[in-house]
Amino acid sequence: MPRKLDAGAPGFEKDFDTFLNSKREMEEDVDQAVAAILKDVRERGDEAVVEYTNRFDRVSFTTDDILLPKARIAEEAAKCDPATVAALQVAAKRIASYHERMLPESFEYTDEIGVRLGSRWSAVGAAGLYVPGGTAAYPSSVLMNALPAKVAGVKRLVMVVPTPDGVINPLVMAAAQLVGVDEVYRIGGAQAVGALAYGTQSITQVDKIVGPGNAFVAAAKRRVFGTVGIDMIAGPSEILVVADAENDPDWIAVDLLSQAEHDTSAQSILITDDAGFADAVEAAVIRRLETLPRKDIAAASWAQHGAVILVPSLDHAVPLVDRVAPEHLELAVADPDTLAGKISNAGAIFLGRYTPEAIGDYIAGPNHVLPTSRSARFSSGLGVLDFMKRTSLVACDAASLAEIGGSAVALAEAEGLQAHARSIDIRLNRAS
Amino acid sequence: MPRKLDAGAPGFEKDFDTFLNSKREMEEDVDQAVAAILKDVRERGDEAVVEYTNRFDRVSFTTDDILLPKARIAEEAAKCDPATVAALQVAAKRIASYHERMLPESFEYTDEIGVRLGSRWSAVGAAGLYVPGGTAAYPSSVLMNALPAKVAGVKRLVMVVPTPDGVINPLVMAAAQLVGVDEVYRIGGAQAVGALAYGTQSITQVDKIVGPGNAFVAAAKRRVFGTVGIDMIAGPSEILVVADAENDPDWIAVDLLSQAEHDTSAQSILITDDAGFADAVEAAVIRRLETLPRKDIAAASWAQHGAVILVPSLDHAVPLVDRVAPEHLELAVADPDTLAGKISNAGAIFLGRYTPEAIGDYIAGPNHVLPTSRSARFSSGLGVLDFMKRTSLVACDAASLAEIGGSAVALAEAEGLQAHARSIDIRLNRAS
Numbered sequence: 001m002p003r004k005l006d007a008g009a010p011g012f013e014k015d016f017d018t019f020l021n022s023k024r025e026m027e028e029d030v031d032q033a034v035a036a037i038l039k040d041v042r043e044r045g046d047e048a049v050v051e052y053t054n055r056f057d058r059v060s061f062t063t064d065d066i067l068l069p070k071a072r073i074a075e076e077a078a079k080c081d082p083a084t085v086a087a088l089q090v091a092a093k094r095i096a097s098y099h100e101r102m103l104p105e106s107f108e109y110t111d112e113i114g115v116r117l118g119s120r121w122s123a124v125g126a127a128g129l130y131v132p133g134g135t136a137a138y139p140s141s142v143l144m145n146a147l148p149a150k151v152a153g154v155k156r157l158v159m160v161v162p163t164p165d166g167v168i169n170p171l172v173m174a175a176a177q178l179v180g181v182d183e184v185y186r187i188g189g190a191q192a193v194g195a196l197a198y199g200t201q202s203i204t205q206v207d208k209i210v211g212p213g214n215a216f217v218a219a220a221k222r223r224v225f226g227t228v229g230i231d232m233i234a235g236p237s238e239i240l241v242v243a244d245a246e247n248d249p250d251w252i253a254v255d256l257l258s259q260a261e262h263d264t265s266a267q268s269i270l271i272t273d274d275a276g277f278a279d280a281v282e283a284a285v286i287r288r289l290e291t292l293p294r295k296d297i298a299a300a301s302w303a304q305h306g307a308v309i310l311v312p313s314l315d316h317a318v319p320l321v322d323r324v325a326p327e328h329l330e331l332a333v334a335d336p337d338t339l340a341g342k343i344s345n346a347g348a349i350f351l352g353r354y355t356p357e358a359i360g361d362y363i364a365g366p367n368h369v370l371p372t373s374r375s376a377r378f379s380s381g382l383g384v385l386d387f388m389k390r391t392s393l394v395a396c397d398a399a400s401l402a403e404i405g406g407s408a409v410a411l412a413e414a415e416g417l418q419a420h421a422r423s424i425d426i427r428l429n430r431a432s
Numbered sequence: 433m434p435r436k437l438d439a440g441a442p443g444f445e446k447d448f449d450t451f452l453n454s455k456r457e458m459e460e461d462v463d464q465a466v467a468a469i470l471k472d473v474r475e476r477g478d479e480a481v482v483e484y485t486n487r488f489d490r491v492s493f494t495t496d497d498i499l500l501p502k503a504r505i506a507e508e509a510a511k512c513d514p515a516t517v518a519a520l521q522v523a524a525k526r527i528a529s530y531h532e533r534m535l536p537e538s539f540e541y542t543d544e545i546g547v548r549l550g551s552r553w554s555a556v557g558a559a560g561l562y563v564p565g566g567t568a569a570y571p572s573s574v575l576m577n578a579l580p581a582k583v584a585g586v587k588r589l590v591m592v593v594p595t596p597d598g599v600i601n602p603l604v605m606a607a608a609q610l611v612g613v614d615e616v617y618r619i620g621g622a623q624a625v626g627a628l629a630y631g632t633q634s635i636t637q638v639d640k641i642v643g644p645g646n647a648f649v650a651a652a653k654r655r656v657f658g659t660v661g662i663d664m665i666a667g668p669s670e671i672l673v674v675a676d677a678e679n680d681p682d683w684i685a686v687d688l689l690s691q692a693e694h695d696t697s698a699q700s701i702l703i704t705d706d707a708g709f710a711d712a713v714e715a716a717v718i719r720r721l722e723t724l725p726r727k728d729i730a731a732a733s734w735a736q737h738g739a740v741i742l743v744p745s746l747d748h749a750v751p752l753v754d755r756v757a758p759e760h761l762e763l764a765v766a767d768p769d770t771l772a773g774k775i776s777n778a779g780a781i782f783l784g785r786y787t788p789e790a791i792g793d794y795i796a797g798p799n800h801v802l803p804t805s806r807s808a809r810f811s812s813g814l815g816v817l818d819f820m821k822r823t824s825l826v827a828c829d830a831a832s833l834a835e836i837g838g839s840a841v842a843l844a845e846a847e848g849l850q851a852h853a854r855s856i857d858i859r860l861n862r863a864s
Contacts, residue, residue, distance in 0.1 A: 084846045087839035094836070098549055101541075107533055116783070117530055117797050122776050124810045125754075138847050171846055207809040226665070229810030233658070251858055257851040293850050322557075340825065344554050351548070351827035356855035359828060362840040365549050366824035377639040378556045378661030380822035390812035392798030393772065395783035396791060404526070407519035408794040414516045414603055415570050418725050419689040423788035426683055 002268075002282070002306030007316055016309075020323060020374070024236050024265045024305055034190040034219040041194030046201045052191040057133070057164045061186075063202055068168075068184040077174035085174050091363045092143050092178050098365030099151040102384040108393065114400035118393035123153035124229070126204070127387055128196035129181070130211035130221075131172055133162035133188050140361060142175035144368045145211045145231075145382065150179060152387035157181050158206055160196060162188025188213075193220035197228045208387060212369075231382055235372035236265035239357055240326035240346075242317045243281075244333045245274035247353060253284035255330060258358050260301035261294040267305040269324065271317045278308050318342045325376040328357045347376045402428055434700075434714070434738030439748055448741075452755060452806070456668050456697045456737055466622040466651040473626030478633045484623035489565070489596045493618075495634055500600075500616040509606035517606050523795045524575050524610050530797030531583040534816040540825065546832035550825035555585035556661070558636070559819055560628035561613070562643035562653075563604055565594035565620050572793060574607035576800045577643045577663075577814065582611060584819035589613050590638055592628060594620025620645075625652035629660045640819060644801075663814055667804035668697035671789055672758035672778075674749045674771065675713075677706035679764050679785060685716035687762060690790050692733035693726040699737040701756065703749045710740050750774045757808040760789045779808045834860055 005015055040048040046063045054060055077085075108118035127149045131142055142159070149157055159176055161169070163186045176184055185203060187195065193213075199205030209221060210231040221230045239259040243252050256268035272278050289299050311317050314333060321329060325345035333339055336351035343349070347370030350357050361368045369382035396404075405424045412420035437447055472480040478495045486492055509517075540550035559581045563574055574591070581589055591608055593601075595618045608616055617635060619627065625645075631637030641653060642663040653662045671691040675684050688700035704710050721731050743749050746765060753761060757777035765771055768783035775781070779802030782789050793800045801814035828836075837856045844852035 081846075084842050087842035087846075090836065090839040091843065094543075097543070101539055102551060104536070109533075111526075111529070111797075115796060119534060119798070125776065140843055140847065226805070226807065229807070251855070254851055254855040254858055258849070258855045261849060261851045288851075288854075291850075291854075293848070298851065336827070343823075344557065345821075346823050348824040348826065351825060352829070354830050354833045354859055355826055355828045356859060358844060358849075358852040358855045359833065359837065359840050360824075360826050361852060362843045363836050364547060364826040364828075365543075366551070366826060370824075371821075373658070375658065375661070376821065376823070378821060381824060383822065385817070389777075389803075389808065389810060390815065391775075391778050391808070392780040392792075392802075392813060393783060394780065394787055394792050394796040394798060395768070396787045396796075397784070398786050401786045401791065404522065404791070404795050407522040408791050410516050410519035411523065411572055411794045412790060414513075414519075415572065416725070417690070417693060417790075418723075419686055419693045419720075419730065420790040420793060422720075422723075423683070423686040423690045423790045426680075426686055427786055427788060 002302055002308055005307060005309045007309060007311045007320070016320065019307060024267060030215050031219050034216055034223060037190040038194040038220060038223055041191050041200070042198045049187055049191045049195050049200055052189065053162070053187045056189055057162050059163070059166050066185050066187055066202065068186055073173045073177055073184060076168050076170045077177045079170040080174045084171065088139060088143065088175055088178055091140065092147065094363055094365045095143055095147045096151060099148050099367070099384050103151065104385060104388065113403045114397060115404065116393070116395040120391045120393060121388050122391065123155070124207040124387050124389060125154070126156040126158065126206040127154045128206040128209040129157065129159045130192065130209060130213050130217055131159055131161040132213055132217075133164050137161065137169045137172050139171040139175040140368065141212060142172055143179060146179040146181060148367065148382055148384045149387040152384045154387050156206070158183045158185070158196065158203070160185045160187050160192040162186065162192070190216045190220035193217060193224060197224035210382065210386065231369065231386060232371060232375065232379060234369070236267065237262045238267045238269070238326050238372060239328040239330065240269040240271065240321060240324055241330040241332060242271045242314065242321065242339065243277070244272065244314060245277040246334065247277070247332050249277060249280035249284045250288070251353070252281050252332060253288050255356050256281070256285060256302070256306070257288055257292065257298050258356070259328070260298040260306065261292060264297055264300040264304065266301045268302060269307045269309065269326070271309045271311055271320060273311050273314050275310055278310055282308060314339060315342070321346065325374045327370045327372045327376065328360070330355070330357055345376045347371045347381050398427070434734055434740055437739060437741045439741060439743045439752070448752065451739060456699060462647050463651050466648055466655060469622040470626045470652060470655055473623050473632070474630045481619055481623045481627050481632055484621065485594070485619045488621055489594050491595070491598050498617050498619055498634065500618055505605045505609055505616060508600050508602045509609045511602040512606045516603065520571060520575065520603075520607055520610055523572065524579065526795055526797045527575055527579045527799075528583060531580050531799070531816050535583065536817060536820065545835045546829060547836070548825070548827040552823045552825060553820050554823065555587070556639040556819050556821060557586070558588035558590065558638040559586045560638040560641040561589065561591045562624065562641060562645050562649055563591055563593040564645055565596050565601075569593065569601040569604050571603040571607040572800065573644060574604055575611060578611040578613060580799065580814055580816045581819045584816045586819050588638070590615045590617070590628065590635070592617045592619050592624035594618065594624070622648045622652035625649060625656060629656035642814065642818065663801065663818060664803060664807065664811060666801070668699065669694045670699045670701070670758050670804060671760040671762065672701040672703065672753060672756055673762040673764060674703045674746065674753065675709070675764040676704065676746060676766065677709040678766065679709070681709060681712035681716045682720070683785070684713050684764060685720050687788050688713070688717060688734070688738070689720055689724065689730050690788070691760070692730040692738065693724060696729055696732040696736065698733045700734060701739045701741065701758070703741045703743055703752060705743050705746050707742055710742055714740060746771060747774070753778065757806045759802045759804045759808065760792070762787070762789055777808045779803045779813050830859070
């Protein structure tokens with residue numbers, strides 16, 4: 001049974017707080033194991049990477065087997081259902097098109113006293129994309145992680161993907177080929193993250209590592225952060241649906257289940273202003289669950305983490321949504337734009353009755369890598385900026401330095417940094 | 433003696449690599465102590481914060497003493513030298529003006545099949561600014577950390593600053609007043625970071641924590657990351673100066689020392705195409721050192737981490753600069769713009785002979801919080817974007833959903849996520 005909360009009931013504030021702070025993630029203690037693997041990869045390079053790969057993926061590779069040749073990638077990709085590949089192509093085109101609008105603008109100007117100032121964006125040199133193996137190998141994730149890098153202008157895009165028991169996922173290869181990955185290595189886990197971060201004899205170090213992974217991968221990314229950049233460490237997926245009574249309860253039930261089926265730790269929340277509608281959705285969830293292949297996962301998620309929150313009016317949903325700061329927010333209401341305008345914290349907002357969240361997972365255009373666990377309060381979905389960095393530019397001439405130099409000297413001296421002050425003085429021919 | 437490298441000499445590649453990978457940071461093992469403090473603050477709130485503050489700062493506060501009243505801030509600020517306050521005002525105006533140009537643009541459009549798509553930037557709700565106490569309390573850092581938040585539109589800006597032995601730094605108060613900090617708490621260390629991240633009875637939780645601090649503060653920020661956003665964890669400061677023989681060796685020497693005086697772990701590097709000039713700068717550094725109050729610090733930094741690299745021509749400096757990815761890059765050459773155009777990795781570039789790095793520390797306009805330790809390969813200086821987050825928007829109607837829904841269903845089914853597929857199907861009146 002999902003949690004039931006009524007914003008009009010006494011004690012709601014306390015219950016909502018408890019709900020907000022309930023943990024969904026299982027913390028696996030893998031950090032020590034990961035530290036040892038990373039150290040080993042750093043010291044022994046390829047040799048260590050191959051040993052761990054052979055052990056964890058039950059294969060018997062040599063160093064030469066790690067890089068997947070382009071021909072092999074093409075061969076695997078050719079095994080895919082053409083209709084699915086066509087769908088991938090539609091998705092790739094739409095995702096690229098949306099992300100192109102996110103390219104930031106560099107600027108340069110000369111201010112009123114003659115100081116030239118600028119801000120220049122440039123792409124990171126090389127990006128590494130982690131793709132999980134086995135059942136969690138999602139071709140849509142390849143598109144969502146690789147395309148922003150491509151749009152940003154990253155010159156070298158490297159993919160690592162484990163192939164447990166030697167099995168290659170053809171759709172992942174099709175996606176890699178489609179987006180133009182430059183190198184694909186059939187390795188995974190902490191050893192793959194280490195290889196990308198430190199470099200080995202055969203794999204050149206990258207500057208940034210992105211992509212989802214299990215607890216080992218997440219711990220490895222945390223540890224190599226600083227040596228390379230990383231994307232966020234994603235928690236379990238979430239959806240919050242705000243729906244009025246005019247919706248078909250069945251539609252909303254399926255939307256809630258589309259998150260719940262990801263993972264038993266996933267979370268689906270319904271906020272509605274109609275108690276009867278809430279009951280109807282709950283009943284529909286029970287019926288729909290029976291039809292799902294991933295019924296057990298979805299049922300566990302709904303029972304353990306699901307919630308139905310009744311509010312006196314839809315406007316009362318706004319502060320609750322901001323506090324949850326959901327990864328995905330569906331506004332299945334008559335005037336979704338007005339409601340969306342009042343909300344600050346959400347990774348992505350799906351507007352209206354004909355925009356199920358799943359359309360954003362695959363094909364709408366915006367990224368599906370989004371902030372989880374309330375982090376939409378301070379962070380954003382993956383985008384082009386994650387593969388770029390900014391350099392500031394300053395140019396003074398003798399006259400403009402003379403104009404502002406005195407203030408800088410005053411501050412440097414107030415902070416007790418004499419060489420700072422002298423580096424300006426000396427150019428102004430003052431006491432040096 | 434600084435390290436001497438000659439890019440034309442055999443073995444340079446190996447020596448440069450060793451130089452790049454030499455560690456400058458002392459890693460203090462404070463993580464366990466910090467974990468205990470954070471846990472305590474989380475559980476006991478104000479009571480714990482006050483206890484740690486009294487112990488570490490040698491004061492005897494009660495909970496009521498922590499918040500500095502506006503009147504007290506004004507009183508302290510009034511003690512400052514008016515000339516220094518005027519310099520702070522000049523700096524604040526220039527920093528705000530530069531940062532206003534960094535405000536990102538939201539967008540919304542309807543694509544060719546009728547899907548409405550958007551990207552909306554908004555400010556984080558509340559930001560916490562850590563300001564170190566004692567000698568490291570730099571008013572310039574208050575401006576550089578607070579103004580991007582203000583420009584971003586952050587509604588609530590909270591400052592924490594320890595006051596060891598009860599001593600308040602008037603210039604820090606003047607800076608806080610100038611930028612319009614909303615709340616100032618006289619607490620520091622891991623306990624202050626914990627209070628901002630988790631909230632206490634008297635301090636409301638923030639969404640993002642920025643600002644420099646010692647090893648305890650850095651460890652605490654790493655640990656609370658996820659609960660709140662944090663800025664980068666800054667390493668020791670660096671400057672790389674590319675200079676030709678037309679410079680006054682004395683000017684370049686002082687520039688190198690202006691980083692070296694920060695910290696014994698700071699690093700100053702000169703790259704030049706003239707061996708005689710290199711020698712002249714080295715000699716000037718020795719002479720200039722004698723004149724500095726912070727001579728011992730600067731001398732240790734230069735001897736342990738300094739480097740002079742000789743290149744056959746200035747163009748040979750480009751790949752070396754990109755590999756160092758310096759926090760500060762000074763191009764004291766005849767045509768700095770052309771050289772800057774070839775460089776990808778640098779936090780900030782100072783162009784020409786009249787732009788000493790120190791002008792950027794205080795007054796030029798760009799931020800002085802910049803990526804260190806080679807992280808300019810993948811990250812940027814502090815800016816307005818650090819206090820904003822992006823929400824993506826998608827709106828389909830029945831017709832546009834019908835247009836792209838089929839591809840999404842194909843991908844959802846290929847990934848084995850049936851509820852995802854059904855959430856689209858059901859709206860298309862297909863098999864549901």
